[in-house]
Amino acid sequence: MPTTIKDIARQLRVSPSTVSRALNNKPGISKKTVSAVNMIAQKLNYKPNSVAVSLRQHRSNCIGVVVPKISNHFFSEAIGGIQEIAAKSGYQILISQTRDGVEEEVNAINALNSGRVDGILLSIGAEVKNLSHIKALSNELPVVLFDRVTTKFDISCVVAEDYDGAYRLTKYLIKSGRKRIVHLAGPRNLEIIDARYRGYRNALSKHKIATRNRLVVECDFDVQKVDQAVRDLVVEGIEFDAIFASNDDMAVQAILTLEQLGIKIPENVAVAGFGNYAVSNIVKPKLTTINHQPRKMGMLAAKTLIKEINCDRNTSQLKVSSELVIREST
Amino acid sequence: MPTTIKDIARQLRVSPSTVSRALNNKPGISKKTVSAVNMIAQKLNYKPNSVAVSLRQHRSNCIGVVVPKISNHFFSEAIGGIQEIAAKSGYQILISQTRDGVEEEVNAINALNSGRVDGILLSIGAEVKNLSHIKALSNELPVVLFDRVTTKFDISCVVAEDYDGAYRLTKYLIKSGRKRIVHLAGPRNLEIIDARYRGYRNALSKHKIATRNRLVVECDFDVQKVDQAVRDLVVEGIEFDAIFASNDDMAVQAILTLEQLGIKIPENVAVAGFGNYAVSNIVKPKLTTINHQPRKMGMLAAKTLIKEINCDRNTSQLKVSSELVIREST
């Protein structure tokens, strides 16, 4: 049995309240008592029971993090940033993954929303369409969405410059002479994916380039679909001179497939992604992309949540800047 | 204020214990009461307070995970596996990262070892030499080490076939005609890294190849050191026809550096890594490596810990098989 505050009190023949006060540097305890308490606490290897503290204080000093997939490059980086900020502010982080599923997201949220955490960071799963569970959650607990967010109701969000990034990237492709730009899109119901798509479309129309439906292929985030999509385009003889994929993983797959088909990058087809994942600098040719700054997004989201937990009850919509990173693939 | 069991009891004019029993499907409650309780619970949006439950039951249904770096490919995959098993068994996971530091590891452990978790999964930081905090921890709580383990005292561990994998890989390099094999080592005080080094050495000596100290370079996990090490070897005119790096990130860096130096892979120098990270299949030439199975290791570690939490107090040393994956770089 671990040592409790009572054990210390008994040994010193003082009351538990005195021990508690001494341990927590509360005013009104004599120096002598304080040091005696600390002595015994050390000797008995006392560790405060944080569960009891949480119950008493209505505050767990934990934050929940719910993401589709922990091992995804973007999320693991973001979680790293979240953890760093959390630790600095005295919070632990509780992590769940949803594999993009609705039921799993609901379950993860319910498991956390039970006094276990003081707030939740959430990135919405790709298959989630009905957002009522998120709205309900945000009425009970501080919630900050990051990356996979919604603007359908008022809730704090941290996003990248998805629209602007995609616009800038597409513009750059156009300026470098590309006219038939394929877009390999992610799941359209995710707002950030739609934003990237709109950035692409608007850049085209601003530069008087007709948008062709055949050049836009929805591949979810599935690299197999990317492979197939690229092959289909080539087999069907659709002309294209660039590919802009909704994320780097998809772009890398496009590069691998094009290479297998003997198509030269960037001579015949330029390829660009979104994210600036580690692979983008390793694949050959190195990938032009948008720097997504996952770590920074995670940190900002964590800071925002912690601020809200500590009683700032205003929602905030924040954007992390995203720069164009030009490499060999374009 | 969230609904409590008392609120439900009051509305139904029954006692809190009855409500508790009804909610938890304990025997001896009439169907009628059970359904009435569930009705009201739903109506009042009741959520059990898991902090109170934990306090009462001396059991948090949480497990702690401490790793050097969450965003590291190996660890993020492992954590994904851990989370999956944990969720299936009704556990939440609390994650900390240590950035390989001693103080941070001690702090992370202390923060978790306070009734917050029922057990801990730990991967030892690279700078940690004195293991007393781990030994102490394992006397208070079930602990399972994974990957970065110690065999200095009796504690449960899950590792890959580090020695065997390195041995097999080196043997394969020798069989394919390589004689002067450089080893880019990680931090030697990590047992798994030492095991890989021993596998390399023993394969050489079994095949009557002299081991040369100059061919073994300790690079920690630092890709910059790898870059420098490879350049130094070349500048100094040291002859070598293969490089075996202690992990894939290092091997990838070796490939990039060799390429910059105009050295052909695998014609002039073969390169092999350890880990089978995602990049190993994307870098060009594709990397020969050892499949480390991080996800599987995480899952196995989690299963082992959960078993120990549920009263199996025997330690177990487990190995996850590691196969040689031959690709273009050798």
Added chain:
DNA sequence: ATGAAAGCGCTAACAG
């Protein structure tokens, strides 16, 4: 400067 008492929300032994 310290103690006594109450209570956070829940469960479980005991009693009926």
Added chain:
DNA sequence: CTGTTAGCGCTTTCAT
């Protein structure tokens, strides 16, 4: 089948 009581470990009034 249900209620009463006690208590998990801690903090926090309210006394003294």
